[in-house]
Amino acid sequence: MAPGIEAPAPRPFSWWWIGIALPASVAVGFTVAAILWGGTRAEHRDAFDTGWKSAAAVLAVLAAIVAVERLRLGQREHHRLLAADQAKEINELSAKASEQLGSDKAAVRIGGLTDLERLAQAHPGLRQTVVDRICAYLRGPYRPPPRRTNRVHLPSSADDGDPAHEDGSEDAAGAERRLELDVRRTAQQILKRHLSPDDTATFWPDISLDLRDANLVEFDLAGCRVGDVTFVGATFHRDATFEQTQFRGGTDFDDADFTGAAEFGESKFDRTAYFVNVRFAVGASFSGASLNGAYFQSCFFHEMTSFVRTTFSRDTSFTSAVFMDDVNFTSAVFQRETDFDDAGFHRRAGFTKTEFNSSPSFDGASFREQPDFTGAQVADADAGHIWPAGWIAEDGGVHPED
Helix, strand or coil, rough: CCCCCCCCCCCCCCCCHHHHHHHHHEEEEEEEEHHCCCHHHHHHHHHHHHHHHHHHHHHHHHHHHHHHHHHHHHHHHHHHHHHHHHHHHHHHHHHHHHHHHHHHHHHHHHHHHHHHHHHHHHHHHHHHHHHHHHHHCCCCCCCCCCCCCCCCCCCCCCCCCCCCCHHHHHCCCHHHHHHHHHHHHHHHHHHHHCCCCCCCCCCCCCCECCCCEEEEEEEEECCCCEECCCCCCCCCECCHHHHEEECCCCCCCCCCCCCCEECCCCCCCCCCCCCCCCEECCEEECCCCCEEEEEEECCEECCECCCCCEEEEECCCCCEEEEECCEECCCECCCCCCCCCEEEECCCCCCECCEEECCEEECCCECCCCCEEECCCCCCCCCEEEEECCCCECEEEECCCC
C-alpha cells in the first residue's frame, strides 16, 4: 500500500445473534398467542393469527438488519477496492516518475518531476515523501554551465563551470549541463511554489528540506515557510534568496558556500540558526531578520555585509568570523550574550545605534579601521563587557576612552 493510503479493514459479520433471534421470534409468536388464546374457537384463531404475524414481524426486522449489514459490508469492500486501485495507481505513477528521473533526456526528467508534483498535490500524505525525492535529485552531482556574460566575478572552487568558448559556442558536455540546469530549476520552482503560504490551495505545510551537499543555482525560497532544513555543505551558485522566509524548525547552513549574493532580509528563524564556516563570496544581507540564536563562527564575508535592524533574541556568536569589506550592524539588537572573539574586521565596522542588552565580547578581535559605536546602547555597563581597544561602556552607551 502506498504511504498515506489506508483501506478500511472489513469487520467480520457476526452470525451468533441470528441463532438467538430465530428462536426468539418463535417465542414471541407463542407468547402472543398464549396471551390472546381466549376460550372460543374464534378467539383461538385470532390468537394464532396474531402470534404468527408477531413472529413474522420479528423475522422481518431480522431480515432488514441482515440486508443493512450486507450493504455495509459491500460498501466497505467497495472502498477497499478503491483504495487498492488508488494505491496501485500511486505506485505505478511513482515508479514511472522514478524511471523518468533516471532518463538521459532532460525533457523526460522534467516530466518526472511534474508527475511527482501532481501526485503530492492530490495526496497530502505523500507530500513529504515527494519533497524528499526532489531533494535527493538536487543532491546529485552537478556542475553548472558557464554563464553567458562578460561580467567579471570572483573565482571560486564552486564557480559556474568552465569558460565558454570565445565565439559563444559550447561543447556537448556544456550543452548537457545547460539542459540539466533547466531540470534543476524546475525542481527548485516546485519547492518554492508549494512552500509559499500565500496560496492556501497549493501550500504544503510542515515540510522539511534535506539539501546537504546540494548544488543549487539561483535558489529562491523568498516568502516561503519551512520546517527543519539542512543545507550543510551546499553550494549556492549565483544569487540565493531567502527574503522573508520563515524557518519554523532547525536550520543548518554549516560549511555552505554562497558564490553569489545571499539575501536573508526580514527572514525569521524560530530556532537556533547555524552558519558555521560559511563562505559568503559576494554581499550578504540579514537586514531586518529575526534570529532566535545564531552561530556565525569562522564565517568568511568577502564583500559588504548588512545586519541592519537585525534582532538576535538569544546567544549569538561571530567567533573567528572574517569581514573583508564593510559590515553594518546599525540598529541591530542583541538580547543575549554576543561573542565577536577573534573576529577580523578588515574594513569599516558600524555599530551605530546598536543595542547590547547583555554582555558583548570583542576579546581578540582585530580592526583595520576604527569601529563606529555612535549611539550604541548598553543595558548594563558593569556586566563584564569586553570592548575593542580604545572603547568603554559608560552612561548607557559606548564611548572612546579618554
